[in-house]
Amino acid sequence: MEEVKNLDKFDKKTKSKVCLVIGGNSDIGKAISYKFAEDGYEIHLAGRSISEMERTAKDITNRYEVESQVFDLDIEDNASLNNFLYSYNQVPKIVIYAIGYLGHQKLAENSIDEANRIININFTYQIPIINHFANLMEEQKNGNIIIISSVAGLRGRATNYFYGASKSAMIAFASGLRQRLSLSNVFVMSVLPGFIRTKMTQDIEAPKLFIGDVVKVASKVFSAFKKKKTVLITPFIYRLLFLVINNLPEKLFIKLKK
Amino acid sequence: MKISGWGNYPCIDSEVISTNQIYYLQDIIRKKQSFIPSGLLRSYSDSSLNSTTLSSLKLNRILSFDNINQAITCESGISFQDLNNFLIPKGFFVPVTPGTKFITLGGAIASDVHGKNHHKVGTFGNFVQSIRLILASGEIIDCSRNYNQDIFKATISGMGLTGFILDATFRVQKIKSTNFSVITKKANSLEEMLELFNEYMYYDYSVAWMDTSEFGKSLGRGVLILGKELEDNSFELLPNTKLNMSFMFPNFALNHITIKLFNSLYNSISYKKNDFIANFDKFYYPLDILSNWNKIYGKNGFVQYQFVVPREHSYKTIKNIMQIMKSYKQSSFLTVLKFFGKSNDFYLSFPEEGFTLAMDFPIRINTFDMLNKMDDVILSNNGKLYLTKDARMSKEFFESTYSNLNKFREIKSIIDPNNKFSSLQSKRLGI
Ligand SMILES: Cc1cc2nc3c(=O)[nH]c(=O)nc-3n(C[C@H](O)[C@H](O)[C@H](O)COP(=O)(O)OP(=O)(O)OC[C@H]3O[C@@H](n4cnc5c(N)ncnc54)[C@H](O)[C@@H]3O)c2cc1C
Numbered sequence A: 001m002e003e004v005k006n007l008d009k010f011d012k013k014t015k016s017k018v019c020l021v022i023g024g025n026s027d028i029g030k031a032i033s034y035k036f037a038e039d040g041y042e043i044h045l046a047g048r049s050i051s052e053m054e055r056t057a058k059d060i061t062n063r064y065e066v067e068s069q070v071f072d073l074d075i076e077d078n079a080s081l082n083n084f085l086y087s088y089n090q091v092p093k094i095v096i097y098a099i100g101y102l103g104h105q106k107l108a109e110n111s112i113d114e115a116n117r118i119i120n121i122n123f124t125y126q127i128p129i130i131n132h133f134a135n136l137m138e139e140q141k142n143g144n145i146i147i148i149s150s151v152a153g154l155r156g157r158a159t160n161y162f163y164g165a166s167k168s169a170m171i172a173f174a175s176g177l178r179q180r181l182s183l184s185n186v187f188v189m190s191v192l193p194g195f196i197r198t199k200m201t202q203d204i205e206a207p208k209l210f211i212g213d214v215v216k217v218a219s220k221v222f223s224a225f226k227k228k229k230t231v232l233i234t235p236f237i238y239r240l241l242f243l244v245i246n247n248l249p250e251k252l253f254i255k256l257k258k
Numbered sequence B: 001m002k003i004s005g006w007g008n009y010p011c012i013d014s015e016v017i018s019t020n021q022i023y024y025l026q027d028i029i030r031k032k033q034s035f036i037p038s039g040l041l042r043s044y045s046d047s048s049l050n051s052t053t054l055s056s057l058k059l060n061r062i063l064s065f066d067n068i069n070q071a072i073t074c075e076s077g078i079s080f081q082d083l084n085n086f087l088i089p090k091g092f093f094v095p096v097t098p099g100t101k102f103i104t105l106g107g108a109i110a111s112d113v114h115g116k117n118h119h120k121v122g123t124f125g126n127f128v129q130s131i132r133l134i135l136a137s138g139e140i141i142d143c144s145r146n147y148n149q150d151i152f153k154a155t156i157s158g159m160g161l162t163g164f165i166l167d168a169t170f171r172v173q174k175i176k177s178t179n180f181s182v183i184t185k186k187a188n189s190l191e192e193m194l195e196l197f198n199e200y201m202y203y204d205y206s207v208a209w210m211d212t213s214e215f216g217k218s219l220g221r222g223v224l225i226l227g228k229e230l231e232d233n234s235f236e237l238l239p240n241t242k243l244n245m246s247f248m249f250p251n252f253a254l255n256h257i258t259i260k261l262f263n264s265l266y267n268s269i270s271y272k273k274n275d276f277i278a279n280f281d282k283f284y285y286p287l288d289i290l291s292n293w294n295k296i297y298g299k300n301g302f303v304q305y306q307f308v309v310p311r312e313h314s315y316k317t318i319k320n321i322m323q324i325m326k327s328y329k330q331s332s333f334l335t336v337l338k339f340f341g342k343s344n345d346f347y348l349s350f351p352e353e354g355f356t357l358a359m360d361f362p363i364r365i366n367t368f369d370m371l372n373k374m375d376d377v378i379l380s381n382n383g384k385l386y387l388t389k390d391a392r393m394s395k396e397f398f399e400s401t402y403s404n405l406n407k408f409r410e411i412k413s414i415i416d417p418n419n420k421f422s423s424l425q426s427k428r429l430g431i
């Protein structure tokens, strides 16, 4: 990964009301962006499903009378990633990181490709983008970063620990970044959603009680953001659940497999 | 997942596929053998039921709005409630709306719905300029009056059988207010009622509620409701206050007596005042205040029987129908009469010039028997039944009442030769 050198043509001033979503076709990212659009933010969507994002961008502009733009970004493609960082020459007020890949646990256990894919998409390949905007925001002493991780990162489980581990890495990363940037007036928020019904989970069954609604999650994220809440676990029931799970002795936890 | 139309009959197990990713939807359509698009399931029975349903509800984006040409382009899953919340502050409204706002754009097109202004402007389909359709092959095509015209004419009113409506462009109406001046006229008999319709034809909006518990001299008595949009430049959205009836009443709750009571009450109380101002929500959507009112019919569900007959046959047809109802000791909880203007050229469109009557019947042992009898009357008076309300008409009856059916079948056989788009209704009727 090369550093983006050409910073001269950068619009170094923080754009007053721009919200950039990395993973602009993600259901959760999209839903949150609607909240910010409603609040008057210009919305930028970056991702790999251009035609979908274009339709979403039009909807946002029509409904909330704010500008919207779409940017091509596939983080598994180095050229695409570099091109995005190079061509996206501004510093938004808010960046939301919503890219994620659940992957296939069983496959990953025997395939290093799948294992890497999970770890890279959820963590490694996102780091250059987070770094990029973090540094610019630090310089400006202005900006906000929302990183979507997962409650799966709170404790590794047999059924999804590749995913969980990558999300765990992101939780630690965000926490460190928050400490660092707190000195520069840059706010870093970690969002740890529980099970939310989105296209990532469309074929997975779960008890009704534990299924979160994406629009409600977005509202929670938005209001927590306004209150400068640093770590948000949502829906609420997952706070209770993980209070228990996180305090289970390992010996007992092992037996809870599944 | 168990699903059913508004009448809760039939209730079937269906795999409901709901996605906001167009490529994924195309993929499903390419791979699966039999399915039907669905919206908010406000059609009454089996029009949007199949073992697999493709729900449009996650596709609800507004793709463009042109206030100069008064045209809007939206994905098909957008609801009329959502649409009007968007349009009203800009001084616009959907051009035609049915009696509930909880329907989708896709459903409005596929059923070619009508509203209280049909005698003036026709159906919703008249305002549709173009449609983007996902065909059985997975291919996405455009159709309009100028391009793929046959597909366009088959898709509007086509009950989801030509393809999945992805998005559509339609003309909206400019409004000067969200308030209506409403005038009500009481009719003491059917004759009076039909005359009142005639006399007040110049009103933009008209509909009548009929009391079906009365026979003899007062047969057909009811209230004609006339409306005219105000010009007071007030554009108000309403907060969503709703009474919920989301529990099922026991089956016996709505027997003959309660219906009778309801109807008399309705006649005496609701319209003491002759003229009043009503906001659009009350005017267009009086029933939406009670969510799930369909549940009062209990688990067995109910059917709606809506027919249209030419004006010259209206009086005797309605009278005959009421008599049949009486002989079966049934009565309709909700009975709506309306005059339709000219028909259009969409192949399976329902409205024809004449009177249309819609009645609700709880499903009992003799209900279907009664409806078969009614069919004979409708058939001999050159009438037809509304597909989106139908639960039980026969193939023969359908074939002899929908005159453009063959044109529809011809297009269908070209764009969907394996009948992948099919509903329980289309199988029943051989559409
Ligand atoms: C209280 C009430 C009052 C009503 N009043 C009126 C009225 O005044 N006038 C009137 O005309 N109708 C009226 N209706 C009927 C209603 O307007 C129609 O049944 C309408 O089609 C329902 O829309 P929906 O979104 O619920 O569609 P559904 O019921 O889910 O589907 C209806 C049909 O549309 C097709 N369809 C839905 N979405 C798509 C799509 N994306 N692509 C292709 N096909 C699709 C389905 O396959 C099905 O054949 C009323 C219904 C109720 C419950």
Ligand SMILES: NC(=O)c1ccc[n+]([C@@H]2O[C@H](COP(=O)([O-])OP(=O)(O)OC[C@H]3O[C@@H](n4cnc5c(N)ncnc54)[C@H](OP(=O)(O)O)[C@@H]3O)[C@@H](O)[C@H]2O)c1
Residues within 6 Å of the ligand: A023, A024, A025, A026, A027, A028, A029, A047, A048, A049, A073, A074, A075, A076, A077, A097, A098, A099, A100, A101, A102, A121, A148, A149, A150, A151, A192, A193, A194, A195, A196, A197, A198, A199, A200, A201
């Ligand atoms: N849903 C849940 O239950 C849940 C729970 C906890 C955490 N999360 C996290 O929430 C975030 C959003 O997920 P979601 O639920 O909204 O699911 P989603 O709609 O599937 O979002 C995931 C997004 O990641 C994008 N993506 C994957 N690989 C990419 C790549 N190489 N380049 C660019 N984009 C890529 C996908 O792009 P395409 O749209 O183009 O495929 C998709 O938009 C993810 O980080 C997820 O891990 C979700």
